[in-house]
Amino acid sequence: MAEPIIRMESVHKYYALDGVRVHALRGIDLNVMPGEFVAIMGPSGSGKSTLMNIIGCLDVPDSGGYWLSGADVTRMNVDELAGLRNRALGFVFQGFNLLARTSAVENVEVPLLYAGVGRVQRRTRARELLQRVGLGERLNHTPNQLSGGQQQRVALARALVNRPALLLADEPTGNLDSATSVEILDLLTELNQKDGVTVLMITHEPDIATRAQRKLVLRDGTLES
């Protein structure tokens, strides 16, 4: 059997806020195979974003094990985690998280910059991806000159620019109208099916979750099956 891209064993996460301890994740066991499209659902405050941040190596679990493509993430230092985020992972956030006052093409170039890719190659690759998400005509627009849907496409192009194996999307359509949501979802589906990118997507809406092959439901920090 092939190795899972994500393997988690009894992951726990606590938050301490003003002396109150929140047990956000209570023993998560999870396997995701390469090429899967997984939707994560669950009520607000159930720990979806917390889980996604740990999978994305933006945060670390307080206990438990986490292996990304077989590599033990809990033993890595901050710079190794940064390298992993740069090469192996792509992020799409609900709030887009583009750099302000920076053109679309420069936003898409950022991961390449930290990968040490040369100037000319950076520009070529960034253009290529913006064309792919249908923004070939908007290369030099800054985020405030783009619609929400267009901004999310830029974010998607940026997430894909380093050819990651795993794409993480935390409510990618949360700030978009239904027509634009469908466009973004079409892109995600295409990426998953044509390019074999593993996609993990958090969503609140059941009809959006139907796009996925597998649906996980999180409740009070534990996964329902």
Next chain:
Amino acid sequence: MSALAALQLAVRALWRNKMRALLTALGVIIGVAAVITMVAIGAGAQKRIASQLDSMGTNNLTIRSGSSAHGGVRTGVGTTHTLMLADAEALRELPGVVAVAPNVRSSVQARFRGTNWGTSVDGVTPEFFAVRDWPLAEGELFTAREVALAAPVCVIGQTVVKELFGLTPALGETILFKSLACRVVGVLVAKGASAFGSDQDDVIYAPLTTVQRNLLGITYINGIEVQAANRAAAFSIVPEIKKLIRQRHRLRDDQEDDFRIFNRAELAQTAETSAQVFSWLLGSIASVSLLVGGIGIMNIMLVSVTERTREIGIRMALGARRNDILWQFLLEALILSGAGGVIGILAGMGGAAALAKFSEFQVSVTMWSIIMAFGSALLVGVFFGLHPARKASHLRPIEALRYE
């Protein structure tokens, strides 16, 4: 990330906030400009003092007849008459002595045709002009033979030329002092004011013997100028001179010296040291403003890190390592201080040039002050930029990303 890409990133971030960048750099600009201008003033003063000291002869000692004590009555400097020409000749034998110039002084009313001018007539030997390093503007010096013969000739300073002769040529004319008539054989070049402010050109020099016999009717001398081989010798021969003259004057151990030794080298050293201290003082006061400029950089960089927390979070999420973030902010601080340094150097040189032109100050912009000021500016950039940059690079990705 490549160094070039990091530099571009830093320049672009600063360019987005041009006005703020300029105001931040202003502190460094003013600091560097102040250091350069202040050190230029100090160095100018040092140069001026050095040239004044040179005109006095910095390796010279002056021996003057001193005071005497008779039954408890002590008289002032120059009141004894025990210093003799033979004493001067004896000093020649001391090692480290290059030249010896005995002299006598007198004050007279000098007359030429209808004009008269109160000045001093000093009796000297030709060696005196070598000791003082004082060349002639025209004519020639009187000779050793003319000194031996007590010839009625003289060499005059520029002030005397101006006061007695005006525009008529002085060379070959005869000046009268009391009953003595002296022919002008030479005119000295202008020497200007001494370090004490007296006019060194207001003087007439005649042969030592002429002044002694024909003007004053004395056999003693008033003083001896001794030129030492170098600055160190000027200090070391003082006790030897003292010993020799005491011996020659047959002074008992319980008797005071009947002469005084003034060490010009000592004076020169004091003056030079104080000029140097002055220079350093000005420089250090100016350095304080450079320091304040650095604190300004730190302040703005800290604000900038806070404002850009979210940007830092995004960059970290996309793969920026700690050092990538550190260098991004450190480079911004370095560019601010480096560019501030360059502008400050230009402003400082401009300020020094303006001072030279429109004020009494003598200024001298030195290479080392430019290097020091620019180096300090960069150091200030690193020192005050490091803390904000470290703070930025140690943010945790998830917290930076969530920052509102």
